[in-house]
Amino acid sequence: MDRRRFLAGAGLAGASIVAGCGSLQEQSTRSPPLVENRPDATYYPTHREGMEMIGTKQAGDYMVGLTYSYPHRFWTVTGTTAEQVSIRDADSVHLMASVWDPETNTVLPIQSGVNIEIASDGETVADKQPWPMVSQNMGFHYGDNYQLDGEGVYELTVSISGMTERRLGAFDGNFGTSGKMSTNWEFSRAARDSISYTEFPDKQGDQAALDLMSMEMIPTSQLPATDALPGELLGTAKGSDEVYAATWLSDADFLGSGESYLAVSVHTPYNRVPLPMMSLDGTVDVGGETAFDDALTAAIHPDIGYHYGAVVPATGDPTVTVETVAPPQVSRHEGYETAFLATPTVEF
Structure with a gap:
């Protein structure tokens, strides 16, 4: 985990905050103080952030949906320990990728991983694997905070490794090979800052959960009853x-x-x-x-x-x-x- 986080931050040392990325002080207003005495269980968070669609596209056997939101804190897990990843000064957005079967709309957690490359004018801005993660309003997805080089048009390329998990029934023989898709996305600070944001001062810390989002273009990662x-x-x-x-x-x-x-x-x-x-x-x-x-x-x-x-x-x-x-x-x-x-x- 430490190596991945080091690689994700390589090249940032000594760099000034780029235009359109905001400052840590500004971004911290999107992360209220954590609940004190949090239960060792699912609990109602301090706030909910909305997200905006970038687009969906097929990548070999897979369908991929890309969304983004504000940079935000999350936790990685090693063994039985969770470690917080805080928002960094240079973080511009939290990018999220969902991967699913286009025939059944089954969301596919892929242990071998997903990679997102971001380029601008032919130059690579970021190239790393987002973390497999779960959130209360989006469910399972791949996500991470990414630094962009200011406002403008970016080319996003998502690469998916073949599944190593056992595929059964109608999935037998599928998802064993890799897939790749690319799409253009115009980023603006105003569009990011207009994404919905709601705090829950009266509910935060309760043993409950936000409802899953209902997304027209991306299926919900929900198991059968x-x-x-x-x-x-x-x-x-x-x-x-x-x-x-x-x-x-x-x-x-x-x-x-x-x-x-x-x-x-x-x-x-x-x-x-x-x-x-x-x-x-x-x-x-x-x-x-x-x-x-x-x-x-x-x-x-x-x-x-x-x-x-x-x-x-x-x-x-x-x-x-x-x-x-x-x-x-x-x-x-x-x-x-x-x-x-x-x-x-x-x-x-």
Whole structure:
């Protein structure tokens, strides 16, 4: 993480603040003081920032949507520790990229990553990977604060690595290759500063969450309700604020004779936003014997969404134990930075 942040800031030392970027004092008015005594759970943030569309475009198998907002603080996660990334003097905007399947509108968390290059008049202004992150109003996306070289027209190029996650059902064979798209964007300070901004002095700190945005051009990263999951629902359990739902599939088209599939969906409370990039171990007992005892694999299925699963060489009624080895290694916007950091064990 330190290396990435160093690379992101390379070349900024000694540079003056460029036109259109504003000052730290001005930007800090967009980040009220953090809530005191924040709960170790999802909580209502101090404020909500709107966003503006840059555009959407297909990139190989993927559809990509780009949006932007004010520069803002967020938290990166290493292991079970969250570390705040503060707004820097030179930050101009917070850029966000969403990636999804154009056929099903399923948002695709891609562990291998996304890269955004920004160029102006043929010269590279920024070139780095945004962080995979979750926010209460936008859900899962890729985002980071970027420095621009003043107002003007920029060319944005988004590169997507092929998915390493297991693809199941209609996704089998898709998203294994990389994709790339480019689009032009005219940045102005006035347009950025007109983005909506609302503070919540009476609600901040409450154990609740903002509603997800309804975006016409970008699908919402929301997992199916538990009663809509395919297979036999084994139950739900609460971990360190996150919700685990386990389902047992015995007749999926990707299963062989005598096999079943365990799928464990993990999401935020309130809005069912997927929590990717966890490390989970699972134990499955069927008929009094251990049929599976190993790591669960990150996977994506059009009817299950992003989840952690395993093909189990057994059929019948299972007893399942899921151990969280590492919590979601995704960055968080305010309201999520104190949640989902423990390593619970749940049973079904």
